[in-house]
């Protein structure tokens with residue numbers, strides 16, 4: 001569904017991504033691992049259209065995304081939860097959620113029913129609807145950020161280190177929610193993650209080092225050696 005091939009990306013003169021190939025299928029969680037600074041966030045930003053690659057292609061449902069601006073990629077179904085969450089602290093939880101609807105092409109949306117589905121997935125958000133986003137805990141903000149992305153009805157959801165700085169019990173809730181989304185809706189997920197338990201929930205992994213994919217395979221084949229080499233655990 002999402003196919004990245006031969007991608008080279010630069011920041012100015014710095015060559016960040018080198019010949020990156022990666023594929024995400026429908027109904028599959030694909031995890032991208034790698035130590036800090038190897039280029040994981042750069043890859044996600046290139047997919048959503050914030051950075052332009054020098055060479056290579058990004059294809060989604062058999063169409064190249066390269067000529068499309070970021071908002072059109074979002075409308076086509078590329079959902080994104082940035083590293084650090086980026087919820088709006090001075091808007092309420094409900095207002096933050098409604099912003100997620102902006103990514104939809106159709107504006108004929110049953111808001112009540114749509115929010116009810118989201119609250120089933122993340123019950124804590126329902127009771128906190130009228131609180132300011134900035135008053136939520138880190139874990140709740142992450143749930144809000146994921147919920148907001150889901151309201152755009154993505155076909156591929158990209159999550160950049162969703163468990164960074166979050167307490168273990170909430171990590172498990174987030175893991176379970178992501179798995180449920182994939183099972184129920186058959187979307188694809190591209191997950192950048194350092195938390196080993198979550199990495200193992202994925203179906204397939206890619207390991208990145210200095211901007212190149214250096215290992216990949218089903219997560220059942222993740223060895224301790226690969227984990228020690230590429231995860232900051």
Ligand SMILES: Nc1ncnc2c1ncn2[C@@H]1O[C@H](COP(=O)(O)OP(=O)(O)O)[C@@H](O)[C@H]1O
Nearest residue numbers: 011014016034035036037038039040041042043
């Ligand atoms: N805005 C930027 N300008 C220049 N270099 C950047 C910028 N953002 C990131 N980099 C560099 O690009 C490399 C990859 O960064 P990033 O993709 O954020 O890594 P990761 O997400 O794997 O930790 C790092 O060396 C980082 O210093």
Ligand SMILES: [Mg+2]
Nearest residue numbers: 040041042083
């Ligand atoms: Mg990053």
